[in-house]
Amino acid sequence: MAAIDQTMVSNILNATTPTGTSGAPGTFSAVGGTAMKVRLNSTASTASAAGTEIASGGGYTTGGTAVSAASTASSAGSAVTLPKTTALSWTNSSGGAWSIVSMDLTSSAGTRCWFGNFTGQPISVANGNTFQIAADAVSVSLT
Amino acid sequence: MPEVDELIGWRVIDPDGNVVASGPLIELEMATQMGEPKEADDGSN
Numbered sequence: 001m002a003a004i005d006q007t008m009v010s011n012i013l014n015a016t017t018p019t020g021t022s023g024a025p026g027t028f029s030a031v032g033g034t035a036m037k038v039r040l041n042s043t044a045s046t047a048s049a050a051g052t053e054i055a056s057g058g059g060y061t062t063g064g065t066a067v068s069a070a071s072t073a074s075s076a077g078s079a080v081t082l083p084k085t086t087a088l089s090w091t092n093s094s095g096g097a098w099s100i101v102s103m104d105l106t107s108s109a110g111t112r113c114w115f116g117n118f119t120g121q122p123i124s125v126a127n128g129n130t131f132q133i134a135a136d137a138v139s140v141s142l143t
Numbered sequence: 144m145p146e147v148d149e150l151i152g153w154r155v156i157d158p159d160g161n162v163v164a165s166g167p168l169i170e171l172e173m174a175t176q177m178g179e180p181k182e183a184d185d186g187s188n
Contacts, residue, residue, distance in 0.1 A: 138171065
């Protein structure tokens with residue numbers, strides 16, 4: 001499954017191929033310097049667009065939730081897992097049920113990098129219940 | 144050692160702390176291996 005945003009695909013390709021001046025590598029557009037976020041959606045994400053984000057308020061904040069610690073860096077092509085150490089949790093106090101289908105890994109400013117649809121989606125989270133992504137549950141890789 | 148898809152990736156927890164739903168790990172991967180060569184299109188429909 002291609003789970004990388006198409007703009008990010010071009011970013012990586014351009015930075016590692018002779019698309020720059022006189023055949024130099026192109027420039028990588030930095031994704032951002034503060035903690036990345038996990039965003040939750042009620043519809044599927046695709047390479048071209050994120051799904052429809054869960055409504056803000058009632059336990060969810062637009063843009064998603066920032067990870068609290070650095071993941072272990074990839075080495076020799078290994079996958080990177082997140083969130084490091086601490087699970088991400090959202091407690092639904094919206095008054096209605098959430099229907100969660102997909103997630104995006106974004107910069108703090110919302111630039112999409114990776115996306116995925118949850119196995120078992122749509123996931124219904126009743127009012128008062130908590131949706132949790134376990135520590136190291138998300139694995140990102142180029143296999 | 145459990146299979147990867149038997150590990151818990153996400154869960155829904157009720158106010159009493161009971162897990163009411165759960166799912167496997169979430170893998171976001173971009174395949175980089177070359178695929179099988181496609182057969183030539185012979186132009187037929």
